[in-house]
Amino acid sequence: xxxxxxxxxxxxxxxxxxxxxxxxxxxxxxxxxxxxxxxxxxxxxxxxxxxxxxxxxxxxxxxxxxxxxxxxxxxxxxxxxxxxxxxxxxxxxxxxxxxxxxxxxxxxxxxxxxxxxxxxxxxxxxxxxxxxxxxxxxxxxxxxxxxxxxxxxxxxxxxxxxxxxxx
Amino acid sequence: xxxxxxxxxxxxxxxxxxxxxxxxxxxxxxxxxxxxxxxxxxxxxxxxxxxxxxxxxxxxxxxxxxxxxxxxxxxxxxxxxxxxxxxxxxxxxxxxxxxxxxxxxxxxxxxxxxxxxxxxxxxxxxxxxxxxxxxxxxxxxxxxxxxxxxxxxxxxxxxxxxxxxxxxxxxxxxxxxxxxxxxxxxxxxxxxxxxxxxxxxxxxxxxxxxxxxxxxxxxxxxxxxxxxxxxxxxxxxxxxxxxxxxxxxxxxxxxxxxxxxxxxxxxxxxxxxxxxxxxxxxxxxxxxxxxxxxxxxxxxxxxxxxxxxxxxxxxxxxxxxxxxxxxxxxxxxxxxxxxxxxxxxxxxxxxxxxxxxxxxxxxxxxxxxxxxxxxxxxxxxxxxxxxxxxxxxxxxxxxxxxxxxxxxxxxxxxxxxxxxxxxxxxxxxxxxxxxxxxxxxxxxxxxxxxxxxxxxxxxxxxxxxxxxxxxxxxxxxxxxxxxxxxxxxxxxxxxxxxxxxxxxxxxxxxxxxxxxxxxxxxxxxxxxxxxxxxxxxxxxxxxxxxxxxxxxxxxxxxxxxxxxxxxxxxxxxxxxxxxxxxxxxxxxxxxxxxxxxxxxxxxxxxxxxxxxxxxxxxxxxxxxxxxxxxxxxxxxxxxxxxxxxxxxxxxxxxxxxxxxxxxxxxxxxxxxxxxxxxxxxxxxxxxxxxxxxxxxxxxxxxxxxxxxxxxxxxxxxxxxxxxxxxxxxxxxxxxxxxxxxxxxxxxxxxxxxxxxxxxxxxxxxxxxxxx
Numbered sequence: 001x002x003x004x005x006x007x008x009x010x011x012x013x014x015x016x017x018x019x020x021x022x023x024x025x026x027x028x029x030x031x032x033x034x035x036x037x038x039x040x041x042x043x044x045x046x047x048x049x050x051x052x053x054x055x056x057x058x059x060x061x062x063x064x065x066x067x068x069x070x071x072x073x074x075x076x077x078x079x080x081x082x083x084x085x086x087x088x089x090x091x092x093x094x095x096x097x098x099x100x101x102x103x104x105x106x107x108x109x110x111x112x113x114x115x116x117x118x119x120x121x122x123x124x125x126x127x128x129x130x131x132x133x134x135x136x137x138x139x140x141x142x143x144x145x146x147x148x149x150x151x152x153x154x155x156x157x158x159x160x161x162x163x164x165x166x167x
Numbered sequence: 168x169x170x171x172x173x174x175x176x177x178x179x180x181x182x183x184x185x186x187x188x189x190x191x192x193x194x195x196x197x198x199x200x201x202x203x204x205x206x207x208x209x210x211x212x213x214x215x216x217x218x219x220x221x222x223x224x225x226x227x228x229x230x231x232x233x234x235x236x237x238x239x240x241x242x243x244x245x246x247x248x249x250x251x252x253x254x255x256x257x258x259x260x261x262x263x264x265x266x267x268x269x270x271x272x273x274x275x276x277x278x279x280x281x282x283x284x285x286x287x288x289x290x291x292x293x294x295x296x297x298x299x300x301x302x303x304x305x306x307x308x309x310x311x312x313x314x315x316x317x318x319x320x321x322x323x324x325x326x327x328x329x330x331x332x333x334x335x336x337x338x339x340x341x342x343x344x345x346x347x348x349x350x351x352x353x354x355x356x357x358x359x360x361x362x363x364x365x366x367x368x369x370x371x372x373x374x375x376x377x378x379x380x381x382x383x384x385x386x387x388x389x390x391x392x393x394x395x396x397x398x399x400x401x402x403x404x405x406x407x408x409x410x411x412x413x414x415x416x417x418x419x420x421x422x423x424x425x426x427x428x429x430x431x432x433x434x435x436x437x438x439x440x441x442x443x444x445x446x447x448x449x450x451x452x453x454x455x456x457x458x459x460x461x462x463x464x465x466x467x468x469x470x471x472x473x474x475x476x477x478x479x480x481x482x483x484x485x486x487x488x489x490x491x492x493x494x495x496x497x498x499x500x501x502x503x504x505x506x507x508x509x510x511x512x513x514x515x516x517x518x519x520x521x522x523x524x525x526x527x528x529x530x531x532x533x534x535x536x537x538x539x540x541x542x543x544x545x546x547x548x549x550x551x552x553x554x555x556x557x558x559x560x561x562x563x564x565x566x567x568x569x570x571x572x573x574x575x576x577x578x579x580x581x582x583x584x585x586x587x588x589x590x591x592x593x594x595x596x597x598x599x600x601x602x603x604x605x606x607x608x609x610x611x612x613x614x615x616x617x618x619x620x621x622x623x624x625x626x627x628x629x630x631x632x633x634x635x636x637x638x639x640x641x642x643x644x645x646x647x648x649x650x651x652x653x654x655x656x657x658x659x660x661x662x663x664x665x666x667x668x669x670x671x672x673x674x675x676x677x678x679x680x681x682x683x684x685x686x687x688x689x690x691x692x693x694x695x696x697x698x699x700x701x702x703x704x705x706x707x708x709x710x711x712x713x714x715x716x717x718x719x720x721x722x723x724x725x726x727x728x729x730x731x732x733x734x735x736x737x738x739x740x741x742x743x744x745x746x747x748x749x750x751x752x753x754x755x756x757x758x759x760x761x762x763x764x765x766x767x768x769x770x771x772x773x774x775x776x777x778x779x780x781x782x783x784x785x786x787x788x789x790x791x792x793x794x795x796x797x798x799x800x801x802x803x804x805x806x807x808x809x810x811x812x813x814x815x816x817x818x819x820x821x822x823x824x825x826x827x828x829x830x831x832x833x834x835x836x837x838x839x840x841x842x843x844x845x846x847x848x849x850x851x852x853x854x855x856x857x858x859x860x861x862x863x864x865x866x867x868x869x870x871x872x873x874x875x876x877x878x879x880x881x882x883x884x885x886x887x888x889x890x891x892x893x894x895x896x897x898x899x900x901x902x903x904x905x906x907x908x909x910x911x912x913x914x915x916x917x918x919x920x921x922x923x924x925x926x927x928x929x930x931x932x933x934x935x936x937x938x
Contacts, residue, residue, distance in 0.1 A: 046189020
């Protein structure tokens with residue numbers, strides 16, 4: 001059960017969480033979704049909204065390493081958790097191996113599904129560092145892409161898996 | 168001109184780094200101070216008269232800044248009841264469920280949604296024209312109310328285009344049904360005689376449902392009245408100038424009152440051409456005196472945001488025993504929803520037979536209105552529909568003639584100079600070449616019977632050809648030499664499919680400079696020369712020509728100035744990645760940055776160096792693609808699995824093979840999905856029954872195979888370096904290749920898309936009901 005600490009007077013909730021390695025303390029309305037918190041309150045617009053119903057996967061972020069649809073999670077449910085978004089993947093000059101692989105292999109076209117797709121990939125490779133093609137396809141089945149036909153996304157994941165297992 | 172150093176290379180997207188970092192600004196990422204949330208009230212009825220709208224309660228809700236209805240549309244606005252664009256807000260009548268009736272701007276989305284519930288609309292429901300059958304009845308209620316005039320969106324008057332020898336008799340065919348808004352007849356040769364000469368005749372009817380383009384980013388637009396009488400708009404749009412012009416027309420504004428910024432676009436596929444929602448945001452922002460952002464939900468997308476049309480195509484084709492195609496008779500019906508498209512039906516009818524030679528043809532098409540959302544383009548609009556019909560027909564003909572489907576196609580396929588339906592000679596095309604490439608591919612040479620069938624599953628292989636003539640049009644671009652020797656390509660085109668990368672490759676080679684020195688600057692409609700819509704696969708073809716011309720113009724100016732400085736002829740100079748140099752003495756040179764400095768300092772000999780590109784690009788270069796599909800079917804359930812997909816496409820010249828492969832794989836996947844899964848379901852009340860991505864089934868990574876691509880470069884393209892159109896042709900043939908593979912596997916033909924497990928099972932088990 002959630003221990004919701006609603007401040008009665010102004011009907012806000014004091015949220016404490018970690019986003020991309022940095023502590024975040026913010027007073028929010030309890031009905032805010034995690035996606036709204038990220039995009040509107042924290043201005044982390046790299047996470048996208050494609051359907052608001054948990055079907056397209058564009059809003060995928062990692063909560064304590066688990067991929068979740070941030071459109072379906074209330075921000076208050078993320079209290080105390082560690083959230084990773086696309087903005088937390090790379091340093092100033094370097095890219096995460098998954099980012100690098102998506103660039104080199106042409107694993108993105110319009111880029112709208114890319115943030116969610118890459119975070120789903122990171123989670124997949126965490127669980128299964130050497131996935132087969134079928135395992136990659138099933139591992140990313142929660143993330144829709146309309147541009148690539150998935151071919152180059154699969155190749156990018158294979159490339160990232162190879163690089164990460166050597167690195 | 169310099170050698171091709173970058174053209175032809177599989178370079179990653181020029182914007183890939185910002186995209187994998189999540190930095191690209193898409194339309195819904197635009198944030199402005201004081202920005203309000205916009206939301207529209209959709210009509211619950213597919214057809215009704217609006218008797219009254221009471222917005223008082225909504226306006227009184229705290230946090231609501233504006234409520235707009237039709238009364239807020241300026242009198243100066245152009246209005247044609249037959250234009251889907253002018254129907255952005257319903258006037259007296261609503262003509263499809265989901266059409267906006269009013270809209271609200273509020274401090275936040277929750278308040279805007281609450282306000283919508285407080286708007287009281289009194290409707291008088293009218294009979295709903297929910298199907299083609301209903302719409303074609305002579306006594307049917309008309310979908311369009313009022314006197315329609317011709318406009319960009321189409322016309323409500325029946326247009327009959329008749330070509331060919333039998334034109335006189337064809338006048339009798341004019342359909343008087345009130346909802347037939349466009350009618351075409353194309354007739355050539357002695358049809359009856361050609362059928363009499365035919366030894367095999369195949370006759371079938373093929374249906375394709377309404378499908379959605381399925382871009383992952385919903386429509387989004389932000390409008391900000393930022394100075395007196397002037398609005399700036401940010402929108403995910405395929406045509407920035409088209410969108411600006413549409414806002415001007417629908418709201419009675421002058422073009423100079425509007426600045427349109429096209430943002431990054433999260434897929435469009437034809438569905439975000441002109442943008443049908445911007446006028447609402449502009450109207451709300453003006454009344455609210457605050458910036459307003461309107462972002463559609465997925466449900467609003469699937470219900471009201473211009474999907475691709477449902478069609479019914481009836482074909483009768485005749486051939487001689489040796490496989491010579493003789494005659495074709497076609498009857499085309501296109502369900503355009505509530506507004507005429509003005510061209511999709513015409514295009515289907517006029518190109519139905521254009522991939523094959525026939526002795527005689529008679530093609531009759533009608534575009535019909537129903538009380539459904541207006542339809543628009545979807546990647547090669549109508550071509551997958553006609554290819555499904557035509558290529559299924561050819562395959563069945565081959566089976567009846569006992570001729571190999573590849574050989575039958577090769578024997579009859581259109582070649583350069585053959586007459587098209589419009590009686591123009593066909594351009595140099597790669598139709599034969601794409602088939603030939605597949606004919607020698609192992610996926611074709613290895614007989615399907617060799618593959619195991621021991622597991623109780625059935626397997627089949629199918630072939631299909633597809634084409635798309637594409638769009639073309641004038642485009643302008645500038646090439647500006649900037650500090651540090653960088654070259655800025657300034658243009659107003661939208662990067663829908665990786666085109667900026669290819670444009671940078673084209674510019675780099677035209678000048679002879681390093682690709683890294685090229686920057687593509689997308690400018691707003693205030694600063695960019697005219698750019699055509701990123702549609703019809705024309706961006707590299709048409710805008711590429713303008714960019715190349717601008718780059719060459721800049722190069723010529725640089726050479727002229729250096730020749731003056733060095734007191735030599737221009738022919739004595741060369742260009743490399745560092746700058747312009749004397750061929751005889753390469754150390755004598757001006758770096759690009761030096762040329763910039765010389766052109767921008769006080770008392771300069773010449774001004775800043777700017778190259779200009781202005782290309783009309785009048786020739787079209789039709790693109791051809793062909794597919795082989797292999798499927799496995801579980802006879803117990805009818806479930807189809809696509810095991811293998813090979814696509815060959817003629818691109819003229821591959822500017823960027825990585826990008827082209829991506830286009831081919833993406834287009835083929837949308838085509839597979841159209842064959843097997845996608846369908847917007849409407850009920851008798853005109854309501855969409857499956858407006859969510861759970862119920863409107865788009866493929867996941869788990870549903871499709873790797874897509875093997877074969878890129879062919881058949882000369883004859885008029886585009887830069889011989890390029891032809893790329894983006895749309897791969898969308899066309901996979902639908903029919905899969906249908907043909909299924910027919911081979913189960914020995915029966917399913918003629919209705921999507922080919923669901925139920926339809927497959929019925930075709931297998933209820934012989935005679937489908938075949």
